[in-house]
Amino acid sequence: MKRYLKFIFYPILTFIAIILIYLLSAYALSRITVDAEPNTSQDVGIYILTNGVHTDIVVPIKSNQIDWSKEIKYSNTVLKDTVMNYLAMGWGDKGFYLETPEWADLKFRVAFNAAFALGNTAIHATFYNKMTENESCKKIMISKKQYTRLIDYIDGSFQKDDNGHVINIKTSANYGGFDAFYEANGSYSMFHTCNTWANNGLKRSGQKAALWTAFDTGIFLKY
Template sequence: MKKSYKVLLHILLGLVAFVVLYLLAAFLIPKIGVPAEKVTDKTIDIYILTNGVHTDLVVPLRSAQLDWSKQVKFENTKGKDTTAKWIAFGWGDKVFYLSTPTWAQLRFSVAFKAAFALSTSAMHATFYKGLKENASCKRVKLSTEQYTRLVAYIQNSFQTNAAGNVIKINTNANYDDSDAFYEATRRYNLFYTCNTWANNALKACGQRACLWTPRDQPIFDKY
């Protein structure tokens, strides 16, 4: 009986130590910044957008590099509005995206599976007609070559079928009339969150970023 208690105590202490170390890492490591590349031909605007928890990357719907509407189609949204000029991309845990529209609806089982990579991921695409810079929406200017790298990063986050097309998730869990969900690569976990994905996207295209972060605020602190 005593051995059982000791084993249980060691497990509990180990869990507490893990949580403490993780929280320390999540607070301290994001303070280490990655500098932006030095380029002069910054001609393409993108935005980073947060809802207070989750970071999206917003890019031009159409550019010389790509017309996103040919891959991520208007018809996949409820509104089917074709007047958008921007498209936002977010990556995250699929079950979390589809079953937790508000934090009040978060279930322990969903959070647990997301934290420990026990479910699949999804890409969330939202069309916008325009954006306004504020504390939650920051403009970032890229060169053509940097934007090409960002496009490749986003495209590689989508799962595709045999024909090379993105795979729409059929669901009624859309957030509004201008968004849709798609199957994505990788799995969400404590060390690779939606904000880690966005932070890595900024690093991929040579912008200011955190060395690592699971949170959104450290990203915006850099801007």
């Protein structure tokens, strides 16, 4: 009997130890700050936005550098409303995005695939008319050069067709009337989450960020 208990006890103990190490590492590394680039101009206003779990990067739809609506089309949303000024984009696990509208809908298969990089990824794009700064929405002023790097980072996260265009995912799993989903590059995992993607975007564009984070708190504690 003791032998059988060992076969059950040790794997469970190992699993708990791995989870604790992961959480402790996530806490410690997210508290280490990567400083913003010094002495840069403040030309473009972007935002970081969280729903309490997931971080989006929000950019102006149109600027002298890019018109996002040429690829992220209003017509791909339910309401097709063109009176919009901002575009929020977040990267994540495709199965989680499309099959889990609420936490109560989360399936073990979806969670397992997401945690261990077994699924595909998608970008969730949402149009906004205006942004309201609060604890869940922070404005960051960046230079044009930094915005160019952020554009390249976000654009490179989209999967493209043979003609170089982003690929809209046809689905009825929209969260509202102003959003759409697109095929993305990369693999989601417990080590590279939606918040890791957003944090890396901030680092790429020379903004204050966490050394590494899996959770949105690692980002928002810096702002």
